[in-house]
Amino acid sequence: MNAAATQAAGSRSLPFAGIELGxxxxxxxxxxxxxxxxxxxxxxxxxxxxxxxxxxAILTEWHAAHGFRAIGIASFGPIDIDPRSPRYGQVLETNKSGWPGADIRGTLSAPFDVPVGFDTDVNGAALAEIRWGCAQGLDDFAYVTVGTGVGVGLVVHGKPTRGISHSEIGHLRVPRLASDTLTSVCRYHPDCIEGLASGTALVARLGGRSVDAVSEDDPVWEPVVSALAIMCHDLVCTTGPRRIAIGGGVPSGQPHLLPRIEAALRDSLGGYMPLPADGPYIVAPALGALAGPLGAIAVAASAV
Structure with missing residues (x-):
């Protein structure tokens, strides 16, 4: 179908274009x-x-061949997501050379007269899991990714949280285990979750050992479980998500981590905050590796 025929079929028949910037x-x-x-x-x-x-160039090709109803941009951060800000759509301070100040939204949307959604990659993944994955039917949900860094997409009453910026829960500071002497891998904080429990931190903890050779009962997992359980404790006691999904390279390769994190969370809460009893509270994302790309599609759908 050419572009004219596609447009004639009506805008509701058009697909969405999603861009997940990692x-x-x-x-x-x-x-x-x-x-x-x-x-x-x-x-x-x-x-x-x-x-x-x-x-x-890819969007231009798609627009000519198919048309699309909206563009969704789900980007690594930190980014400016405040439409009232002069830096809206831009990358803020980041370790990634060349990207601070890059106008992602403006550059990608300028050639196309369609609605444009712009959000973080983790917020997009959270919206995708709500639409199609493990959080269907939920309005309060947290999606955590533990990879190179730690990011959290936090949805409250059906919408990603907003304020002075998007959430940066991976940089919450947490008490260390008494035995934990690792130098934080975060250059901003000596004791944040990302600095102690990310994939980058795990590599530092392993000291050259291959993660595939590390047993489930190896002490290296203790500070990782502790930091992530404290993060979940803070989420439960602040916004109270009805479910927390934890994905990313670290937990997907170590399935024993999720039940250990949930057990540590329940122990930490001490019965003070009741958790849903209809199954595990901490789960793996149902969309797996598609959570990110479909997150951008969900952001596009939300823009419409």
């Missing part, structure tokens, strides 16, 4: 939802002057 790669998806992915392309995350025009 630290190493960007996944571009044209889809209606998880069972209807029409095309998917990957662009390396290098410099904005290279990466963003490559994404625009």
């Amino acid at each position: 630290g190493t790669k960007c996944v571009c998806t044209l889809a209606y939802g998880p069972g209807e992915i029409l095309d998917q392309r990957t662009v390396p995350t290098t410099q904005p002057s290279e990466t963003l025009p490559a994404i625009v």
Whole structure:
């Protein structure tokens, strides 16, 4: 179907274009939802002057061949998500060279007269899990990814949290175990969750050992479980999500972590806050590796 015929069929028949911008790669998806992915392309995350025009070229091709109803941009952060801000749509301070100040939203949306959603990658993944995954039917939900860093998409009353910025729960500071002497891998905080429990922190804890050779009862997991359980304790006592999904490279390769984190959470709460009793409270994301790309589709759908 050519573009004119597609447009004539009505805007509700058009798919969504989603852009998940990650630290190493960007996944571009044209889809209606998880069972209807029409095309998917990957662009390396290098410099904005290279990466963003490559994404625009893909969007331009899709727009000519199919059309799309909206664009959803789910980006690594920190980003400015306040529409009233002069820096709206831009990357803020980040360790990623060349990206501070990059106008992601403006560059990707300028050629197309369609609604545009802009949010963090983890907020997008949380919205995707609510639409199609493990949080269907829930308005209060937290999606945690533990990989190179620790990010949390936090949805309260059906919407991602807003305020002076998007949530940066991975940088909550937590009490260390008495035995934990690791130098935090976060250059901003000596004792935040990302600095102590991210994949980067795990590599530092392993000291050259392969994670595949580490047993489930190895002491290296204790501070990781502790920090993530404290994070969950804080989530329960502040916004009270009805479910917490924890994904990313670290827990997906170590399935024993989730029940240990939940046990530590329940012990930490001490019965003070009741958790839902209809199954595990801490779960794996149902969408798996598609949570991020479909998160951008969910952001596009939310824009409409």
